Amino acid sequence: MLHDKRILLIIGGGIAAYKALELIRLLRGAGAVVTPVMTRAAGEFVTPLSVAALAGETVHGALFDLTAEAEMGHIQLSRVADLIVVAPATAHLMARAAAGLSDDLATTLLLATDTPVLIAPAMNVRMWDHPATQRNLAVLMADGVAFVGPDVGDMACGEHGPGRLAEPAAILAAIVQRLSPGPLRGRHVIVTSGPTHEPIDPVRYIANRSSGAQGTAIGRALVAAGATVTFVTGPAVVPPPADTTLVRVETAQAMHDAVMAALPADAVVCAAAVADWRVANAGAQKMKKSVDGLPVLTFAENPDILAAVSRLGDGRPALVVGFAAETQDVTRLATQKRARKGCDWIVANDVSAGTCIMGGTENAVTLVTDAGAEDWPRMGKDAVAERLVARMVDVLTAVTP
Structure with a gap:
């Protein structure tokens, strides 16, 4: 389905980050090349070694990596991908992206690109429903960012409602949909x-x-x-x-x-x-x-x-x-x-x-x-x-x- 498609996967911090490992497995099984980027907070939930082993690619995390930035690595990473996927995207990461901030590698990649972006949010239900998050969602949608989820269900914190990360299979389906011509092409x-x-x-x-x-x-x-x-x-x-x-x-x-x-x-x-x-x-x-x-x-x-x-x-x-x-x-x-x-x-x-x-x-x-x-x-x-x-x-x- 995704033969030789290049996916730049940005993994945000949050308990749902462990699902990114399954998403990488599914993407590679579909034929995609996955380049992983982890925020600093993501490293608190999954290890770069696990991500790199599943992706078969180096994990990127530092904006000021001397070797990479000698070749303007943050520009190249965002330009060679067919699709940028953020999964999970925390409320904080969405807020920074909506504001156009570029204070780490993840947000810099999102700002320095015209590649299509797909975001899979994951956060507490009250954070998702908060007017600030809904404003940021509206801004990102108006900028052309696509979203998958969040799902409605039980949270790790014990609450119930919208905010669960979409299941990896659903995120994969959304990626395939974004990268395929589409069944209604020409309609x-x-x-x-x-x-x-x-x-x-x-x-x-x-x-x-x-x-x-x-x-x-x-x-x-x-x-x-x-x-x-x-x-x-x-x-x-x-x-x-x-x-x-x-x-x-x-x-x-x-x-x-x-x-x-x-x-x-x-x-x-x-x-x-x-x-x-x-x-x-x-x-x-x-x-x-x-x-x-x-x-x-x-x-x-x-x-x-x-x-x-x-x-x-x-x-x-x-x-x-x-x-x-x-x-x-x-x-x-x-x-x-x-x-x-x-x-x-x-x-x-x-x-x-x-x-x-x-x-x-x-x-x-x-x-x-x-x-x-x-x-x-x-x-x-x-x-x-x-x-x-x-x-x-x-x-x-x-x-x-």
Whole structure:
């Protein structure tokens, strides 16, 4: 799978560093050449001798190695690799990478390269959920860094939640995916994401609580699968995925127009939480309080993007996927929506109070197709995206481009 591919493996400190040994074994078994780099903290958990023995290569660790730096070794290491993998990546290592620091060999390699980077985080659940880590994650994603994991599970500290290092086999699969042409190479997919903002006046608007996280995850998964992605996003909280054609919009009408302009496409994924209505009598100036009473807002129906794409005649995408965010009777309402809109699939979820789905990092969905409803377990939004895209691959690769 990885014959003669060169992997620069940066091993960060943390209890999960021992899994890097298994990852090296898997990489070499797949035919890759592994060049290991260890941070100083990594040496507290695994020995350089063990890493070198498994990799069959010298372990690099010192930024100011006289022999290596005589040939600008930190530049050469980062430039000859096909992929840089950081596993495990601690919160500290991610923070330094996001800030563009270069105070050791690992961060210098990450800064002195244009080679693709794949990061596998591992840390305590509270550290992963901390706003600072989530900000750093967003920065790195916006810079084009790919991520695998973290998994949800029991921690060495006794806590449970997201933060476990992805299993070595999953990291290997992500590496293979990044270095292969991808099953959707040559396919064009349009993804809508985030909320829409419908103006009441120049100051106020109607919106919803969508962060855009699930749409962004789907965009990333499609790019990783080799697709050419047009990403049409409303004003989302989460940064858009890298390596896509990005179209930013505000309103449902603008999103509709952008999707229609981006056609033709092999598939369309309508993950955006589009406002059903807009204010027909939106004020040209800021509405003021009045002694005459409250202002009366008149609503008009917004264009139905999912139905419009689903009902295209010639040029209809081979696969049209919609989303349904419900607060009750999820499967029944999603099944009715699929029939009403005419789309192929509906990805439905329960966003009622207490689920922490809308705006959160996890999702629990039901995939509704012509074969029925399929409940998926609760998982991270990246995992949902990867599973959905894998199903899309099955359909799209069976269709002649």
